Amino acid sequence: MVAKKRGLWLVGARGGVAATVAVGLAELARAGSEAATVGLVTESPLLAGPDFPSWNQEAPWSSWVLGGHEVRAGTLLEAARELERQNGALPVGLADRHATTLDAIDRRIRPGVRFRSGTAIDALTPGSPTSSATPRALVEQIKADLIAFRESNQLDQVVVAILSSTEPPTPADTLPTTWDQLNPLLDRAESCPLRASSLYALAAIESGMPLINFTPSLGASCAALEERAVACGTPLAGRDGKTGETLLKSVLAPMFAKRALRVESWVGHNLLGNRDGAVLADPDNKRSKIDSKDALLARLLGYAPQSLVSIEPIASLGDWKTAWDHVHFRGFLGVPMTLQFTWQGCDSALAAPLVLDLARLITLAEERGEAGPINALAAFFKSPQGAVSDDFGVQFERLRAWVSGLERSSVP
Amino acid sequence: MVAKKRGLWLVGARGGVAATVAVGLAELARAGSEAATVGLVTESPLLAGPDFPSWNQEAPWSSWVLGGHEVRAGTLLEAARELERQNGALPVGLADRHATTLDAIDRRIRPGVRFRSGTAIDALTPGSPTSSATPRALVEQIKADLIAFRESNQLDQVVVAILSSTEPPTPADTLPTTWDQLNPLLDRAESCPLRASSLYALAAIESGMPLINFTPSLGASCAALEERAVACGTPLAGRDGKTGETLLKSVLAPMFAKRALRVESWVGHNLLGNRDGAVLADPDNKRSKIDSKDALLARLLGYAPQSLVSIEPIASLGDWKTAWDHVHFRGFLGVPMTLQFTWQGCDSALAAPLVLDLARLITLAEERGEAGPINALAAFFKSPQGAVSDDFGVQFERLRAWVSGLERSSVP
Amino acid sequence: MVAKKRGLWLVGARGGVAATVAVGLAELARAGSEAATVGLVTESPLLAGPDFPSWNQEAPWSSWVLGGHEVRAGTLLEAARELERQNGALPVGLADRHATTLDAIDRRIRPGVRFRSGTAIDALTPGSPTSSATPRALVEQIKADLIAFRESNQLDQVVVAILSSTEPPTPADTLPTTWDQLNPLLDRAESCPLRASSLYALAAIESGMPLINFTPSLGASCAALEERAVACGTPLAGRDGKTGETLLKSVLAPMFAKRALRVESWVGHNLLGNRDGAVLADPDNKRSKIDSKDALLARLLGYAPQSLVSIEPIASLGDWKTAWDHVHFRGFLGVPMTLQFTWQGCDSALAAPLVLDLARLITLAEERGEAGPINALAAFFKSPQGAVSDDFGVQFERLRAWVSGLERSSVP
């Protein structure tokens, strides 16, 4: 069997997660790097065995080609070195080891589009002109880049992953609910409710390239675009990668429920200092992230305790996110008790392997002819599209069954 | 339908857990006490619905009668008041509200037996003579107490629950593996490897009374006694109630495994100040508890990280157990990260509702004709007898399926 | 020597702190209550010896009489019972033991005044009419109450302590800086910048009764009122009792400075659930508290790290304040390190003994003829009036030297 050649197109191609994806993929292609597989779900014994895909034969990591869009200046190598200096967000020496590879990727990165991305994101690219093009023209421009990437690299499959900074939320009631309603708005910049993330999503959908939205931005998470994805036969995975505090919530809240312990309050404070943190200092963008984090709890517990989630940009922490959660709960006869946890995780190193896993998994969906939201991938997201359960344990069992081919992910 | 009348016999009938069971049962029988159902799994929406038993019709909490064995002096009311004074381990006023009920239970408590229970437990009952009776004679004495309890209270079913202080461990290689080998040793005190907890267990087994062993002591957790239980048609549930730190381990360790994060070390320190803590100050008894806590991790992760578990008696904490766990793990490319948690729980208030749940659930096993270790009850224990998985989420799904009648608990 | 008879007048006389002061004073007057002296600085060995006042001979706790103002309804006994039920904020049984005493105090409590106290405080007393009296008339009304208290109880000295809920901040630039400028404004309700706390303060000052302001509200913390206090010969102690997180800051920040460790960021989150918490949910009132907490850090370190302080009302925590602080600092060669702490303290139990200490100590100032801000009492406050240092260790040495008579507290 000849291994397929696959492409992964990163929107936000010089951010921390993208840089880690790039360095990690280079390490994975190198022989004998055991540390590189840590954090890769598709490499774990839990998804291995005769019933599971032979990833490394059909599409080894070395067969993946990277490209992407980026609105910021700089190089991928600079981004990787910055992570190294940030207290080991990337192990010492890896950036330089793969400098040539990073350089090659850099040459495949194309200028990104900005469209209603919010003032905080605009501030990252001072002086950069805002296009006066219509949304549709921007979508076509993106599609041209995607197709050029596929053709010039002779790729069998291309996956698009949105990794860019969080946009402000888009109120649900401003969104048309069908493709027929949305379609004409693409020609009118002033009345189109979509932001850049959704334009990228639409370009991927219409190019038949599976889409991963790892950010809290809207992307394809609305009825009209899901409808469009089904029509185009494109699988979707999103949104908002579940990497840290929310992952813990999605295993701890079910524990409280299954022990019938009554959660009175759940307070979560998140400190982080990377570019994501800076963008989240903008109250608008923060809102998207917090909404995504907070809604989960009531669904998991079956009732809404007093809850509070904050995200605070603390510059000196760099890529290290520190979350403190305080859970006040009652046991038998109403006796009050407390659980606190502190999570100190490196955001890029947590996100990057999940992006690689999703790239592999969503090609599986494509090969099986599944389209629209792939709910079997819910375990990876804070606000999973089409999810059946918010309990991480249940989501994982669903993932295993789907990967092994026991279950299909229903097309809506 | 006439509700059954059931008895719950507590070994260690004046300890903190027993006192909380007694007060809690009295509260549950009282109308309108909503707080009393917190922490009761069998009262949660997750085990409710048309497929599930109608506990409150068939055997409401008010139909349960309590009795028990105890080696210590004092009264149940005193034990309950002590909990109240310990920073609200029992809400203020409950002990006095149910003083009459507690008094009635006290009159049904019989002197317990001591047999190789260890010097720390002996120290709790200074001056009390050690019986020179054979193990078999002690078993018969216990059986007589159990049967008298059933008859004098006209009970349809009696469940025996071991809640007494932790005994020293019994080395596995000193235990006969069949009933035929064990049986003759019961006549020879000097060569019988069993300790008191196993004599209570045997008495329950031979009386056909379902057994719950909520402690780390051996009880019926050995092949010979499990064989005897099957022969006598008695269901068994054990051992070592999973109430705090270990419960968290059994949801968090699977999370790390399912994200392919590599746990390098897991350190857990447990501080507690109740009588259990004092008994655990004895290195022998502590060993039992720590063995039970530590083995779990390697089973859950699939490899053994460096691990360390300590239990330390801190007198001033009373019934409030504080556990601090520090998990050092690696993500993608070997990047090191940390999770810490602090659990501040009240041991009695966590254990008592689970004992009540198990009492209900094991009568279900009896009614269905299941005998020996009921592995569907694994979710309740640190070292479950006959368990299929150590993952709490998986254990809970198994519990639900079994309670709803979809699955049986296999007889070995 | 005949012991003096002293009165302590509490503004906010049925709040949690006041109820704890009342119960605690009753316990202290009872023989053999060792636990009652815990937390009393004036009872500690550090302020005992031949050079220090013989408090218990000159003015034993049993010689103090309580009274106060209150805007809310209810009784002191109810307030004390509420604390008992809140997880042992008051030990079980104390409220009832001293019910008669609490009842007697209740009869000495007079209706408080409200003046520009903010909507959150107004909400605590629904339906209560807002007076249309001038500020001066309100001051006179308060003075009448204070003097009636002194005379009807034949008191040698009366101390006034402000314990009421936090008011919104008063911008410094709205405050006249001399008494001559402030004085005429007291006749014009609409242009008087003071709030109720300052009216109480003025009444105490003009009555020659030493004033303690244990709250973040303005009280006498402005130049015009300090001038008035000096003129009237009245000593002042304020403001904002240093009971928990800030106390820790005032010992930890100096530690970083004295080790030349560079604090990059200091984030503090405070959760609390009592009435104070509810009032602080109002952004205006919260501002007062946070300003008081935050300014300290730069003064202690000599530079301003990124800092963030939040106060969040979490109803279920009751009187138990939980603070989590995360300090990110750099050591040699810029190596980043972290200190986190969690403080779980009971606000009333921390504040009440300090109020009693301050009552004793400020009578000492009065007897020594000191007036205006007594800077030797800085160790007790977050925003000490006239303080020399913010380092708790230094403040405490100053306190000892002053109490022993080695130093005077300078009149400005």
Add this chain to the structure above:
Amino acid sequence: MVAKKRGLWLVGARGGVAATVAVGLAELARAGSEAATVGLVTESPLLAGPDFPSWNQEAPWSSWVLGGHEVRAGTLLEAARELERQNGALPVGLADRHATTLDAIDRRIRPGVRFRSGTAIDALTPGSPTSSATPRALVEQIKADLIAFRESNQLDQVVVAILSSTEPPTPADTLPTTWDQLNPLLDRAESCPLRASSLYALAAIESGMPLINFTPSLGASCAALEERAVACGTPLAGRDGKTGETLLKSVLAPMFAKRALRVESWVGHNLLGNRDGAVLADPDNKRSKIDSKDALLARLLGYAPQSLVSIEPIASLGDWKTAWDHVHFRGFLGVPMTLQFTWQGCDSALAAPLVLDLARLITLAEERGEAGPINALAAFFKSPQGAVSDDFGVQFERLRAWVSGLERSSVP
């Protein structure tokens, strides 16, 4: 004025602390490295001003020459690179930047002596022969190395700093209390109670070179050697550098005392993974360290709460020490409260600047003609020789007064 030329002789010259001292000193000598002064007390504004020594004029960091003894193989550059790889215990790139300097120091490192150092330290140097020389012969060998260092580098002053791994404790009752009793034992290896650290100390003392003992090993901390130091005119500073958890204890315990809060229990768990951790896995050596950590508390509080200190070697943490402390205390009326802290510090980066500070400060003592234990340096140590107070704040004030010349450090 011509700057003096000074030597610093490190016992344990290729350990983590020594490597950090070496790299740090090289950075300090480089222009414009601001980060290098972080953590240096002698560079802080608190010890600057007209009354304080002009360190940078009289003996700038560039005038210091390093040498030392080491029993282990390897190079200083390797030791430095190992720290870099350990999660940034040394910033990336520094080891290589100063490779030439490190190499030069390496050539000045002489083989160390081993004498009753304990099996754990012996295990670090497998195959290395144990000398059969008498203690006196070893002392003379060390002195020869020290003098050769001074002469060949033309140094005005040499300071000796013990940084080697912790030895097992030496029972106080085996130590002679006068020099006359100790002296003859140096000729009899079999009856001499001293270990290697004390032989190094004696060599320094008799060479008139000021001694710093930064470890918990005995060094010169006994009456006989202190007597010898006074006779030889050599100043001593020791023992056991106060870098992390104990530093916090020495500011927090005084806080509890000064608020009259009653500490019921204080539990401290220390996890660390460097070579020090491995040596401390040996129960004998651990004992030295724990004794040093634990005794402090009772002295600071004035009574002994239940306390527990553990040190646990957790390999994966490398040089990062994590300490969790849990303090259970009571406030007014006996209300129980809790303070917990987690300290995540890099041991080498905390210790190294203090070693440099001590080197500077002890030359000051020498210049002032002070000899024996210099109690003004107590702020730097867990078990300070000749200390007046254990309160860090008080110790620091003493240090300032001494450095500025206001006070002398008394010769015993």
